[in-house]
Amino acid sequence: MQRISSWTDLVTILGLFRYGTAAGGVAPTPLKAEWLNMIQEELANFILAYLPELDANDNTQLFKAIQVFGASFPLKATTVAGYGILDAYTKLETYSKPETYSQPQADWLLSKKANNAISLAGYGILDAYTKTAIDALLAAINASLLAKQAAIDDLGAAKQDKNTALMAATGWHLDKATGFLEQWGSGSCGADSVSAAINFPTPFAEVYNCFGNKVTPNAEDGDGNAAGARAISPTQYQLFNDTDKYSATIHWRAIGKAPGY
Known part of the structure; x- marks a missing residue:
């Protein structure tokens, strides 16, 4: 498994997909066939590890494969009346013969077994345990994805809030959400000549275009x-x-990418 940044440089600094800006000349992240094929094979391989074949008409196969996985490799059970669920199930089955125990003990154990079966919403104890483990796994995955998305959103908001500019006759504007940098100014140049080197108001990492007019x-x-x-x-x-x-007075403009993007 790899991020899209393994196939293209047109990504954010975290290796994520990005929107393009036509005005700024920033290309969006392309959907690479190699990346899509990797995602397809990751999902297909997981499904085929637990189901006999892929079914184009069944859009629940990933969920079914996770169910089989949970049943095959269960997590440690939570406790029921002081026992792990599997242990409790075994003990309740053992205690289902009342003649082995005193009547109060038998009544209590049979009552607990019945209540457990009812409280597990129609599932047998083993099925409910599998469902609980899968639900916990899915909840953890979802929480992780939400946390990552929140961090990305916060980063995007922070970048957007930090757009900066020097709005003057000679100045610049930086869009920190994309790294697009625009600069402008004016200067004089003698007849039939070239000026000395002049520093941009702020450095570029890469200049896309620079032009001027009298x-x-x-x-x-x-x-x-x-x-x-x-x-x-x-x-x-x-x-x-x-x-x-x-001699000539020349207004100039340059666009490009800021350092660090």
């Missing part, structure tokens, strides 16, 4: 007013201006 085009220029921005590393960018007669 604020105001010039009326005449042999190079067609070409200007923009490009990332040269996850931490720095450059402005460029191909205009051969005029």
Whole structure:
């Protein structure tokens, strides 16, 4: 058994499925055939270990297999009148011959046996014991799943609450639920030149795109007013201006993935 993260990197930091964001360029976790086949074979193998064959028309086979498992490998019984249920059942059967004991003893034992049978909601003691063990197992599994889901929900809520931004002329916005990082700013670049390396307001782990435009085009220029921005590393960018007669003010924007995602 493995998580989906064994087949794809498009997962959360805990190796879980994630939603994608089209605007942020974050792809959702794909449903891999290998992972689905693993789940199918895990379930099929457990069922076939306790039932003769798979039945496409029976959607209770997993439950039936767990019942057989519980009957084959019972947990330690809880007590009935001071005995484990199996021991109590044996003793009650032994005591079913009143002539072996005094009448008060026999009456009490037979009464306990009858009351136990009634209180077990129509099941024989052995059947009720198996059902109790299975119910306890299923309850434990369900509680574990609920606890894990609550932890995931808490983590998601905490991440969502910690979205941060520097809202300024040169600034950035980080969505901590996905790790999507957007940055922007402006700068000047001389005629027909490239600027020195400039630090992004905050580092990227990976830059998806970086581009820019001149604020105001010039009326005449042999190079067609070409200007923009490009990332040269996850931490720095450059402005460029191909205009051969005029300097340019360039607004730039970059998007990518923040460190730690």
